[in-house]
Amino acid sequence: MTMADLIVAPVVLPAFLAPLIVLWMRFDLRTQRVFSVAGMVVLLALALGLAASASLNPPQVYRLGNWEAPFGIVLVLDRLSALMLVLTAALGLAVVLYAIGSGWDKRGWHFHSLMQFQMMGINGAFLTGDAFNLFVFFEVLLIASYGLMIHAGGERRLKAGVQYVVYNLAGSTLFLIALGTIYSVTGSLSMADLAQKVAVMPASETGLLRVGAALLMIVFAVKAALVPFQFWLPATYTNAPGPVAALFAIMTKVGVYAIIRFYTLVFPMGGTIGALAQEVLLPAAAVSLVIGMVGVLGARDLGRTVAYAVIGSVGTMMLAFAQFTELATGAGLYYMVHSTLAAAALFLITDLVRERRGALGLSISPSAPIRANGLIAAFFFAGAIAMAGMPPLSGFLGKLMILEATRGVWWLWAVVLVTSLIAIVGFARAGSTVFWKAYAVEGEAPEAPRDASAPGLAFTAAGGLLAGLVALTLFAGPASAWLNATAAQLYTPQAYISAVMDGAYERAWSATSGHEGAADHTEEPGPAAPDAGH
């Protein structure tokens, strides 16, 4: 078994564990927990191994069922995929540990198996090299997320769940329309094949293709919660169980990942569709950033504060990605890793607060000090400092890199800097009201947490994510060097394309009916075959 065979493992392992947990251990929470944590640890080890392999090699391909690329589905491992796999697995481990520690996993059914299905969908979406397969993995991760979102039930959670599901179903429908449009023009759905065909398409025939590209952008913007498609996010994240909201921090990044992948590989800047992606993305990102950070200031509830911060951070990283330069993409990737960890940590910390405040919930109003007020406050402010982008944590470095990469674009600097100030004020107000004004309030502390089986574990999980931020700050040099190399790989899509497509037609031909004369048929079908159906 070589490293290339292991590419499929991050999909297969959770796909195997999830039904096992449902069918075999459904009544035994302890076994479920053991297998769930073990699965996440193995997943993290796998992801790290794949990342090591990806950083040494050019993009590697796994052909499912050994079908060649334009006909079959391939999984492709490159540095960006590997990065996302590591991030997902690390986040998954922290979330599972927190769910066990806080007792969230026993408040409803099938938490651990849904988590595994969720991992399967996310990992598949990051690995696949086929556009329709991306749709399928989106659905897998969405179905699992519907289950997780309404975990433990409750009126408001179910209602927010209905909104979330309907919004995403509409998004999926749009995804299908976009894929259908692109297929009808190119006759292919394999990303590498699409990249080749789109690149040689004459400009006069790209009208329908542009429509497809723009529709795809809308779909991914819905997932990434870019303005004007961000409406689903605050209600969903606030009403989801704490650990699930933390996991959802990676879900917006699935949309961001898809945007990066498609608009560097299939529809590159200055290619067949011109600067369409940049023209659409830049204003959307800037408005997302402003709305997100103003939302942080305006929220009346700690959960919404963090949810709006997520919108703002997606806006920040998209400002970088929308430059479509290597330097800015490297900076954006650093900020993406940082903001995923920071958002997840803040959601876990918010949940620690909610568990301890009883009837008050998360509303930003003073109450008597909760248990472990000091520690939770320290955690919250560490997360908030990172999220707002103040020194000394990685948010500051990330924003600095983005500013460095966009030097000279004065309005962009203004947006980033002014919104940072707004975020600082927002977080400071929320945190000081909840944690510090508490000491001025007379009265008993709210009741103890409901059923935290191991609060230490919950604190460890949240602290672990914060430790990740500290590590990202301390090792910012090597990390950003690695991420810049990742960005460089993204802007040489030829490596990706040739890894998938080189020799594919010959191998496919020689595999059929044992043809000897493969050499006679090496002639590939014309790259642009708009009338594939005739």
Added chain:
Amino acid sequence: MEALVASAIGLMTAAGIYLILRLRTFPVVLGMSLLSYAVNVFLFATGRLAVNMPPILEHAGAATPGYTDPVPQALVLTAIVISFGMTAVVVMLSLGAFIEAGDDSIDLGPEEKTK
């Protein structure tokens, strides 16, 4: 033929979008199903409309009477299965929300507190 298929897709999409914008869950679920029908027919048409043709390339290069593109058929099959499952999920979810909340409005209501 083309006009018929195109107008059917357009009509179903329009009705679907109208229903999705309603404030109650039942019309929204209906709208989602209509929209998924429209998408399925649309996907089917992306391989071009060919009547009475086999979805098989008999001999590449040889003079064949023509064929219909098999890929959209496979795509539609996947899309049908997924949208069917999703409809089931959204029906169960709306039922759950209806039973918990006592009404079937989509809105979260004025109460902003999360607990």
